[in-house]
Amino acid sequence: MAQVKIYGSVQSRAARALWCARECGIEFEHLGTDSKALKADPEFARINPNGKVPAMVDGDVTLFESMAINLYLAHKYGKSLWPTTIGDEARTYQWSFWGMTEVEKPLLTIVIDTFMTPADKKNPKAVEDAKTALQSPLSVLNQALKGKSYLLGDTFTIADLNLAAIMAWAKLVKLDMTGNSDVANWLDRCLSRPAFRGK
Template sequence: MTIKIYGPAASRAARALWIVHELDIPFEHVPMEMKELKGAEYLKVNPNGKVPTLVDGDFKLFESMAINLYLAAKHGKDGFYPASLEDQAICHQWSFWGMTEVEKSLLTVLIDMFMTAPDKRKPETVADALKALPRPFNVLNGALQGRDYLMGSQFTVADLNLASICSWARPIKFDFTPFPNVGTWLDRCLSRPAYKAARATK
């Protein structure tokens, strides 16, 4: 049975859309309007009323990183989801790290810049968010020293998950000059055809 991915491409569903293109698996995309998310029908699919959601037969899953790690484990080939427990754990590590250390700050700036009326913007909140980013980006810069991808020379689900979060740094024009390895790695990840295909989705 074809899997279903719920959520518009201009949301965290972009992450799930990227991975299904990357894995080249058939899928049905249910874009959803934001206003439909709290409707009774959709709440049966995802009680949070949020996107993305994955439906794979009778199996339902929410949380973008959990969805991507599940799809990678189920369909990943050629090391995209590594074989060893330790390497799998490192993929989980970077996925959780992106969510907890980077996502909120980037999203705060993104929302203020593009989704907030000029008179409602909060420059101080944005400044605080921007101040929080050098610390994690410094860590990531160190981890990428001398390697193309987080696990070495192989693009894995860790790169996809983390780059999908860090992609928000591009529209806000975050300056990666002090973190050159991060900037180059992000460009490398975001130049993949599967990312571009996901972006072209509704």
Template structure:
């Protein structure tokens, strides 16, 4: 059985690599880069990218991450994590249908209620050079996120510091990898102390640290 994860560390593939580390899965990593990051994707010696024919054979949508699990191809990082957790089981996986529903619910909630605003914070407060930043997008994100952060903070307080099931699960990984984008806005976390403690605990896990070390070693 062979699992291949396609995508660079500086992408949503980080979610899948973190989970694979947590599960102790052996996998092959194929570093596919986003085509927009390349000045000339057709230049001789250009790395494999999201429009490379060999990658499009894995994901015709031309997006990373994607996996090939012994011939089964799947895309979308959150779906990949839910699939891998269900397949391999253990404490990170939902234990029953109710927890499976909760894991999907939290993953979709983070994707729809948090991710776009959190990415605007990441890019326009930190990642982009000053001349490319849009303060209006930051202002809108800071106005939109306190409500979702309060909801997550309440759930963590009631759930013993975890998103569901009173233990660390795939749902924590899926949500944490989205909430992480908002870290440049410290005021959001000051207003949601359970979210801050939970994210710090997630990032202290050896499996996350191994992924992040590899990410830091990857060219920006």
């Protein structure tokens, strides 16, 4: 039986942890694809008292929050994913947290309105506001990727995985990347990896 257990459906932020585990090449057990059942499970409440996914168990280590899970897995198991200098470690944290604070909320606003909101409750202004809000971070990211294949240089790392896992929603909603071709090309490189596609 696999020591690492990852809880949450592939339609949730657990997809990020599943991608990371596949990149690390580890055996893992994917559990709890039914979020409602998990919330009612007292065993799961001991793993994540917030009652949300993803969550992870690795022996006596339990974690929640997708970025924390991924940083842990990459550091412990993903030798090629983990940066080799302390400066790049700091940049890994920077880009992981930046994705959560600058990119995730506006992208999620568009995803929810596009795919989960009934036609009579859609909010085109909120979507346009979210698209406008994304222009500045996209420009920042585009500039950071100039002359590089990946965030830390020529090698795909956990920094790329964590940010690309958020930015994947941009593909889902067909976000216009005009003027940000370095971002578009980087995202294509990241999302073309077999481990992202579940292989």
